[in-house]
Amino acid sequence: MAASGEPCRPGRGEAAAVVVVGSCMTDLVSLAHRLPKTGETIHGHKFFIGFGGKGANQCVQAARLGAKTSLVCKVGKDSFGNNYIENLKQNDISTEFAYQTKDAATGTASIIVNNEVKTLFNPAPAIADLDPQFYTLSDVFCCNESEAEILTGLTVGSPADAGKAALMLMGRGCQVVIVTLGAGGCVMLSQTEPTPKHIPTETVKAVDTTGAGDSFVGALAFYLAYYPHLSLEEMLKRSNFIAAVSVQAAGTQSSYPYRKDLPIHLF
Numbered sequence: 001m002a003a004s005g006e007p008c009r010p011g012r013g014e015a016a017a018v019v020v021v022g023s024c025m026t027d028l029v030s031l032a033h034r035l036p037k038t039g040e041t042i043h044g045h046k047f048f049i050g051f052g053g054k055g056a057n058q059c060v061q062a063a064r065l066g067a068k069t070s071l072v073c074k075v076g077k078d079s080f081g082n083n084y085i086e087n088l089k090q091n092d093i094s095t096e097f098a099y100q101t102k103d104a105a106t107g108t109a110s111i112i113v114n115n116e117v118k119t120l121f122n123p124a125p126a127i128a129d130l131d132p133q134f135y136t137l138s139d140v141f142c143c144n145e146s147e148a149e150i151l152t153g154l155t156v157g158s159p160a161d162a163g164k165a166a167l168m169l170m171g172r173g174c175q176v177v178i179v180t181l182g183a184g185g186c187v188m189l190s191q192t193e194p195t196p197k198h199i200p201t202e203t204v205k206a207v208d209t210t211g212a213g214d215s216f217v218g219a220l221a222f223y224l225a226y227y228p229h230l231s232l233e234e235m236l237k238r239s240n241f242i243a244a245v246s247v248q249a250a251g252t253q254s255s256y257p258y259r260k261d262l263p264i265h266l267f
């Protein structure tokens with residue numbers, strides 16, 4: 001990311017254990033009974049503004065679990081950008097590398113790095129011809145079903161399919177591949193354990209699954225940074241649990257749980 005624009009905080013604090021490079025988006029959410037047709041104006045019944053963007057979502061989830069975090073991002077020099085920087089601060093996220101600029105902010109993928117230079121890559125939104133270096137440089141490559149389909153050309157509708165796609169992705173050079181499967185949990189495999197393993201999740205009453213993927217990735221980054229000695233399977237079970245909490249409330253960051261509200265056995 002080019003470092004043009006003004007950084008939001010000049011000082012250097014304690015080093016972050018989870019550093020996220022990614023997008024900050026302001027969600028402008030209108031609730032209406034149906035979508036308007038092209039050119040049509042309809043009545044809505046609710047409007048709210050929320051904080052979203054895949055990079056910031058993942059960073060907020062990791063911070064709420066107790067991680068020391070920093071977000072590398074760029075937002076506009078406008079009221080949305082100012083509010084976003086304030087939101088990051090409210091969530092105890094370092095804004096030392098959060099820039100503001102008059103240029104449009106862009107963010108289509110996120111990389112999370114901890115202080116062992118372990119790289120967790122979330123290829124969202126996916127493009128079929130992803131630069132091959134993303135595979136070789138990723139220690140952990142985590143995508144959802146549709147991203148796995150775009151990247152591999154395979155159909156992914158079951159844990160068995162996800163295992164096949166994960167094998168293909170690992171063949172491109174990743175150390176560990178995780179494919180998330182919504183209510184189906186996730187599938188993992190690694191260079192050391194190349195047989196795909198399905199890790200199911202809790203059965204919960206889902207209210208709004210928006211942002212579940214980022215909650216999952218943020219939680220996984222937290223465990224990689226703070227509980228590196230846990231097995232990958234255990235990290236994924238716990239990340240599944242946390243993401244399952246997020247689907248039980250509306251919105252994206254508004255649905256992400258804080259450590260104090262989660263069972264003690266997760267920490």
Ligand SMILES: Nc1ncnc2c1ncn2[C@@H]1O[C@H](COP(=O)(O)OP(=O)(O)OP(=O)(O)O)[C@@H](O)[C@H]1O
Nearest residue numbers: 144180181182183185206209211212213240243244
């Ligand atoms: N209905 C659900 N019940 C329980 N857990 C869920 C549910 N949906 C998602 N999850 C949890 O969230 C994780 C990520 O979900 P999913 O695979 O749908 O990601 P995603 O498509 O990137 O999500 P989104 O784009 O909505 O943020 C799953 O691996 C699982 O742990």
Ligand SMILES: [K+]
Nearest residue numbers: 208246251255
């Ligand atoms: K949600």
